[in-house]
Amino acid sequence: MAKPTKELDILKHHLSKNNLKLTRQRENILTTFLKMEHVTAEQMYRLLAKKDPHIGLATVYRTLKLLCETGLAQEQHFGTQTQFDNVAHKGHHDHLICTTCDKIIEFENCQIEELQEEVARKNGFTIRTHKLELYGNPVQLSSGECKNCGKDLSNQDVRR
Amino acid sequence: MAKPTKELDILKHHLSKNNLKLTRQRENILTTFLKMEHVTAEQMYRLLAKKDPHIGLATVYRTLKLLCETGLAQEQHFGTQTQFDNVAHKGHHDHLICTTCDKIIEFENCQIEELQEEVARKNGFTIRTHKLELYGNPVQLSSGECKNCGKDLSNQDVRR
DNA sequence: GTCATTGCAAAGTCTTTGCAGGTGA
DNA sequence: TCACCTGCAAAGACTTTGCAATGAC
Numbered sequence: 001m002a003k004p005t006k007e008l009d010i011l012k013h014h015l016s017k018n019n020l021k022l023t024r025q026r027e028n029i030l031t032t033f034l035k036m037e038h039v040t041a042e043q044m045y046r047l048l049a050k051k052d053p054h055i056g057l058a059t060v061y062r063t064l065k066l067l068c069e070t071g072l073a074q075e076q077h078f079g080t081q082t083q084f085d086n087v088a089h090k091g092h093h094d095h096l097i098c099t100t101c102d103k104i105i106e107f108e109n110c111q112i113e114e115l116q117e118e119v120a121r122k123n124g125f126t127i128r129t130h131k132l133e134l135y136g137n138p139v140q141l142s143s144g145e146c147k148n149c150g151k152d153l154s155n156q157d158v159r160r
Numbered sequence: 161m162a163k164p165t166k167e168l169d170i171l172k173h174h175l176s177k178n179n180l181k182l183t184r185q186r187e188n189i190l191t192t193f194l195k196m197e198h199v200t201a202e203q204m205y206r207l208l209a210k211k212d213p214h215i216g217l218a219t220v221y222r223t224l225k226l227l228c229e230t231g232l233a234q235e236q237h238f239g240t241q242t243q244f245d246n247v248a249h250k251g252h253h254d255h256l257i258c259t260t261c262d263k264i265i266e267f268e269n270c271q272i273e274e275l276q277e278e279v280a281r282k283n284g285f286t287i288r289t290h291k292l293e294l295y296g297n298p299v300q301l302s303s304g305e306c307k308n309c310g311k312d313l314s315n316q317d318v319r320r
Numbered sequence: 321g322t323c324a325t326t327g328c329a330a331a332g333t334c335t336t337t338g339c340a341g342g343t344g345a
Numbered sequence: 346t347c348a349c350c351t352g353c354a355a356a357g358a359c360t361t362t363g364c365a366a367t368g369a370c
Contacts, residue, residue: 079237134290
């Protein structure tokens with residue numbers, strides 16, 4: 001099936017190191033996961049169910065957690081929603097989230113990361129991971145709608 | 161009971177504006193909330209139950225949500241945990257979270273905030289709120305323990 | 321053949337909702 | 346008075362766990 005990837009090797013290595021086995025489900029989940037920037041467990045479940053209708057949601061949860069342990073994925077909480085980020089391919093990135101249409105834009109900014117390190121250093125900390133989310137929306141039209149999705153924004157408070 | 165505060169006035173104003181009523185429970189929750197930097201619904205419930213054993217957890221959830229609507233509180237998700245932050249007194253702040261003992265340190269950094277605005281501007285966004293969390297731990301001792309709480313850190317991966 | 325893994329269903333956790341009785345303005 | 350509130354219990358959303366059958370090595 002899928003040609004060997006660096007990521008598959010990472011998974012295999014983690015599996016053998018921990019006496020675990022490479023199953024069809026695990027391989028499918030990894031393959032699908034690598035095509036995405038981020039997924040929720042539910043989304044992953046629905047994607048997989050198209051090809052393999054008998055897949056269980058519990059397996060998806062278990063495998064996504066496994067991918068986090070290998071370092072290929074990283075669990076992220078946006079508001080109330082839990083997403084699994086593909087860090088393997090893109091490296092670390094932060095998020096800009098549209099509060100009207102829930103679209104997520106990824107970005108990186110070295111200057112911010114440096115300032116974060118500085119804050120940590122001042123507090124005697126070593127940063128292991130971090131999370132930065134900006135919530136907002138595209139400049140609104142004079143008519144009061146979101147430029148992206150058209151929803152009415154005129155009665156939303158701005159609070160930073 | 162509690163002498164009048166600016167925050168109580170904000171609450172009263174919001175209530176009357178929306179045809180809501182000031183109840184004993186709402187006043188108690190506000191009073192307790194103002195003493196804290198942040199609480200979970202469960203913590204708030206236990207604190208209140210000491211004085212008023214018949215308080216309902218649902219009331220706590222409803223009232224904390226109400227405080228968010230007034231702008232006195234702000235809901236924050238740390239990992240899997242939901243906290244309600246007291247923004248009224250301290251203004252916006254970000255968080256430095258110890259991954260070994262879960263202690264939360266609050267900080268502010270204007271330079272980071274400016275860079276955030278810049279990122280948003282480049283993407284045509286207006287920031288409505290943001291969230292920055294640094295996860296890490298105090299410099300570890302040569303023996304491998306967390307300086308803060310003594311837990312063993314030597315086998316934790318550093319991934320940024 | 322052995323032991324990890326799977327799918328299913330049941331159980332957990334956290335939060336919200338429906339409702340009947342209580343209460344503030 | 347009358348609509349809003351409360352506490353309780355039930356329902357929901359999301360995630361984890363127990364278990365018997367299945368499958369990888």
